Amino acid sequence: MANSRGLDFLFCHLCGTMLKVPSTKYAKCPLCETKRDINDIKGKEISYTISAEDIRKELGIIIMEEQKVQLSKVNKKCEKCGHGEANFYTRQMRSADEGQTTFYTCTRCGHQFQEN
Ligand SMILES: [Zn+2]
Ligand SMILES: [Zn+2]
Structure with a gap:
């Protein structure tokens, strides 16, 4: 996968x-249960200039980083x-019918938590 370049920290x-x-x-x-601080990953995210979207695709999670947007x-x-x-922000989903x-x-x- 081309996207994986620069994602070594994952x-x-x-x-x-x-x-x-x-x-x-x-x-x-x-496998070996090594833990890594999430801040380590978030910091790397900036230096590798990959988006939170890429990370989410890789990991299948929502990273709190996104809250920068319109909080x-x-x-x-x-x-x-x-x-x-609660703090909230909205986000347009990629597919139009997801709204x-x-x-x-x-x-x-x-x-x-989220709401459509
Ligand atoms: Zn390991
Ligand atoms: Zn609560």
Whole structure:
């Protein structure tokens, strides 16, 4: 895959397995269980000038980095902790019929959820 160039940091430096990202805090090698801080990956993302979209395609996750885009607060009940305020931003999906998706992040517990 042509996109994989420059994505070395997504792979375990010990065994070369693609890292999994079980939380927003760290990435973990599924084979040898080496952990890598997610900030390490996010920092690299900038220097490699690849988009969050590329990373998401690689990892199948939403990286919090995207919140740079149009972040504002709204009264929205967190589905996890019940807190009534969340940061949100909207994002046009690639395919037109998917429409616009709104992403929320709870300002108390950091839980992320989305709404079409
Ligand atoms: Zn490994
Ligand atoms: Zn919450």
